[in-house]
Amino acid sequence: MFKFIHIADVHLDTHFYSRDPELRNKLRDSLREAFNRVIDTCIDEKVQGLLIAGDLFDNDKLSFQTEVFLINAFTRLKENNIKVYYATGNHDPGDKNYRANLINWPDNVHLFNDDSVQELEVKHNHQIVAKIVSVGHKSKKEARNLIKDLPAKNTEIPVVGLAHAMVTTASGVDGHDSYLPCTAEDLISKHYNYWALGHIHQAQQVANESIYYCGNLQGRNPKETGEKGGYIVTIDDYGNVEVKFRRFSNIQWNTLEISEMESIKNYQELKDYIIVKIEAFLNSKEFDANQLILRLQLEGRCFLKKSMEIDEDIKQLEEDIKLHLNLLSLEIKANNLLPLVNSRECLEGNHVLSRTVDLILNIKDNQELIDKLLEIKLCNKKLDGKNARLKYILELVEGLEEEALNRMVGEEK
Known part of the structure; x- marks a missing residue:
């Protein structure tokens, strides 16, 4: 049996979307907490490996503090006999002058940091329980389909593919650059038991096969909504695969559209109306409000449209609603409002x-x-x-x- 956790696109020390420096600091700290939660789960679940499918950090933004943080985290795994299998991505490429290659990683970390195909045996109690086949990003603009170079499975031992790649038919590809592009057919043709992918920030299964993007570890902007985390994967001795999503980030981004404001004539009515809508949204999803970054998109005709074009008025409304509902952050977008009369x-x-x-x-x-x-x-x-x-x-x-x-x-x- 081979049991592991699959994460990707952590982007430690990334720039978060927010005009509030305090919120950006909270997001930075929360991302580290989420990564520590990954390490804790690896230990608690007694996995044999942590698979990281690229973009662990942003090469040009990585701080010394975060470098030490990562080394300490992986050392904790070493102390629990857990290996780390880390394939570099376009944000953390592995050529000799990039940070991923220069860090003195603990010896339980295996780095797939260039375009050469590597096959690595995973051993438990001196027995081979799986093979990992991987290829990394040597540079930050790898535009070749390196997946085609990977060998097809030729053993009864479970094989896991690990790559930071763009499957051209995956959901959400429009928002990502075409780095290490491939097709679902390229992956399926290898007959691997599981594909651990990174690059697309939306968790998903591809082509109803054991091909998975785990998404990023924590949302970075209003487009990266919902629960964020990774997969706990178990491949049994017969090659059967069990995949469970585990949320690792407490903070969530979400967007709520609000309309039908034609009859609202003053500030108090507007505020009360929006609060009722948000409360219904929170109750439907069982959100923890103080961990929610919410964007409101106001739509349709509105008597107060002119006031909603004034930054000062928008900020007042944001602050009052945020405090009333104990939200972590609230942003109101009123650019789609229309006048009451055409x-x-x-x-x-x-x-x-x-x-x-x-x-x-x-x-x-x-x-x-x-x-x-x-x-x-x-x-x-x-x-x-x-x-x-x-x-x-x-x-x-x-x-x-x-x-x-x-x-x-x-x-x-």
Whole structure:
């Protein structure tokens, strides 16, 4: 029997998406905690190996502190007779001048760090229980299909393939560069018992075979949502494979779309409405709110659209909701909101509403109207000269067509 944990795309010391430096530090610390959880699980589950399918860290960002952290973590595994099988990726390539090759790893770590095919026997109690076949990234832009060079299985002993590769038909490939590309057929043709893959940050099984991306260990941005972790894999003496996903990261990113805000007329109503929607979302997924980084995407027509275009107003709403629900972080995106009334529809026909909207939209080209507006006595006494007054007036009427439409059409009865 061969039992191991499969992880990939840890990206230690990576740059996380956030405008808040405190949150970025929390994410950095949380990622290390997740990796320590991997080490603890390896020991608790008494696995024979930890397989890392590339991008353990980002080569140009790796700190000395994290280098020591990794060495200490792998030393803990050594003390428990657990091997580490680590194939380099495009972010942590293994050529002589890159960090993965320069670190003095403990002797229980086997590094697959170049384009040469390596076959490694896994022994337990002096018996061969499996073979690992792997190839690494020598450089940060490996565009060749190296999988084709790997040998097909020719033994009754379980064989595991390990690679940081892009299967062209996998889900989520659009967001990743085509490094070490291959097809599902390339992998299937080797007849391995299990493929431990990295590069795609979305956990998935490929082609209904024992070909798995475990995803990254912790989400780095709003697109990398949901539970993150790795697989505990057991291959029995008959070659049967059991794969169990294990969540290792406490922090999660998620996105929630909220719409139907046409009738909301003030801040309190808006805040209460959004809180109810988030609470229902949290209850449906049993999230730990204080470990959740939530992005709200506001959609559809909204009476308060203009206010939602002001950064200060958005920040106030974010902070109030975040504190109320004890969220780790909240980001509100209102770029898809629409005015309560469709101005284009109102421009059709010859009526007071269409003429009003047309007048507002074309005010810059109506010199007669501009001259009349310049004669109006303004409250702002600091405006000096015709040009300053004109600029101020044009700022006042910016977006006025939406306000006029909302006021003239009124609420539906």
